[in-house]
Amino acid sequence: MMRILLFLGTNLAVIVVASITLRLLGVEPYLNAQGINFNSLLIFCFIFGMAGSLVSLFISKWMAKRGTGTVIIETPSNATEKWLLDTVEELSREAGIKTPEVGIFPAQQSNAFATGWNKNDALVAVSAGLLNRMRPEEVRAVLAHEIGHVANGDMVTLALIQGVVNTFVMFFARVVAHLVDQFLKSRTDGEGLGFMGYFAVVIVAEIVFGIIASAVVAWFSRFREYRADAAGARLAGSGAMINALARLKAETELPDQMPDTLTAFAITTGRTRKIMERLFASHPPLDDRIRALKEAAYRQ
Template sequence: MNVIRTAMLLAFMTALFMGVGYLIGGTGGMTIAFVIAAAMNLLSYWNGDKLVLRMYNAREVDERSAPEFYRIVQNLAARAGLPMPRVYIIDNPQPNAFATGRNPQNAAVAATTGLLHRLSPEEVAGVMAHELAHVQNRDTLTMTITATLAGAISMLANFALFFGGGRDNNNNPLGFIGILIAMIVAPLAAMLVQMAISRTREYAADRRGAEICGQPLWLASALSKIARSTRQIVNPDAERNPATAHMFIINPLSGQNMDNLFSTHPDTENRIAALQVMAREAGMSAPTSFNADEPGAFGPWGSRGARTRRGPWS
């Protein structure tokens, strides 16, 4: 299903890209747009993850530079039966996280410093389990391709004003109306694709992530904290790259917390309620806490030993 979904997404986004090109420059514009779309498809498949990580100045970490955070991801990946992904930290005070990569063998997970400083280790584990669920469900390829092409379509539509807004464009079959359509409808259509993908996959990743870490209420608590913080802390990088908003566990853009057609994520309260139902069905009345002396009993940490309360970010 994910292969079919990705193929349909590529076809739709390419057609949308070509449509914008036609509205801007007629047949010639459509041909140029097709060439650009083909190049973007290849780029997003092979290097989309690197582009997104570069947008947020993410730095890769390992067991030496961020031992506790790296160990959390490592043990969660082992519990999920996944290859160890590359691990990144983004210097940003807004708590958030995302996963990217074309397949589990080439996946990467990234968390902000805000997430690592504001959340408990248990909550961090819940968040990273959610991101690994995206990797396991192979959502990351679809997410990355959508981010790359949606951004390109919005950029192309913005160019429409300069190509046709100030003169009579004989190559544009619809004239100034075509320019307006390209500037308004195309970015909106690309945004709707993002929303449709994001809203359905978040519930599935929440559920699978809760199964991976073994504690639905850890993720529920994390979602509550992140949602409150994203309303208070602006993420300038995300504001500059809104086409990537659907990749994050919580929408990083300001004013995006309604559960309707124009939200890239389901309402956080609805997601928390679903996780609470999952916990009740499993007989969990309260979240358990981390205990280093009981390896494996309360989550993904499989090693015994002392631990400070600094958190998983070292």
């Protein structure tokens, strides 16, 4: 969840800043006296939409370290840190990738993430709470899951998907702004939105479409979680991977153990909450993930 939220937040910020800069500089090559040149608009949006995603990808490690307070283990200061480094090195070797940077971040919830712009320049980090509450074989399974994300190239693939999504977010935001501008011109003797009005509609539409489009990215993320679980089971054993997920599930059922991100949107009860959870969740339900691992183990 943390990895995805950091990436999406950075990406949306880059797109909004780029749009503001381009509008202020007057760089809108798709507009002409006849209206919108849709081919030019699509090319324009693809270039800057993909740029926003790639910028997010290339600074993902930097953002993750600072956003979570992750401390990189350069030289182990205790037995736990040495075990972490040795375990990540072993799992990476088995997965056929270069050993990522390894870090610990100061969160009491059991959590972990992996990020980086390619599989041989990645970061894997775990929370202090996870190390305190999980057994070594369960921590190893969580690390194997994150190594699976790295080996599967999930961040790169996510960036490409996000770049395509950005393209259409920017495209439709400008189409909406143009339509509103034309509508107002027909009602106000040709005044329309004006410079600042057009600019404001584009930004608001980008934010709205960006939030909606994040549901597409979330669906893709949920699909990749099953693949990372399978990689974790392969590297650390199905039993350990299932036990680690069961431990996480037990934590989520305790009051005040896991942060409720949807509360910030005033979505607290009822059917609306359930729909929003399903649409925007970056991870599948833990019960579904455990069931998938058990079914895969049974087929073997």
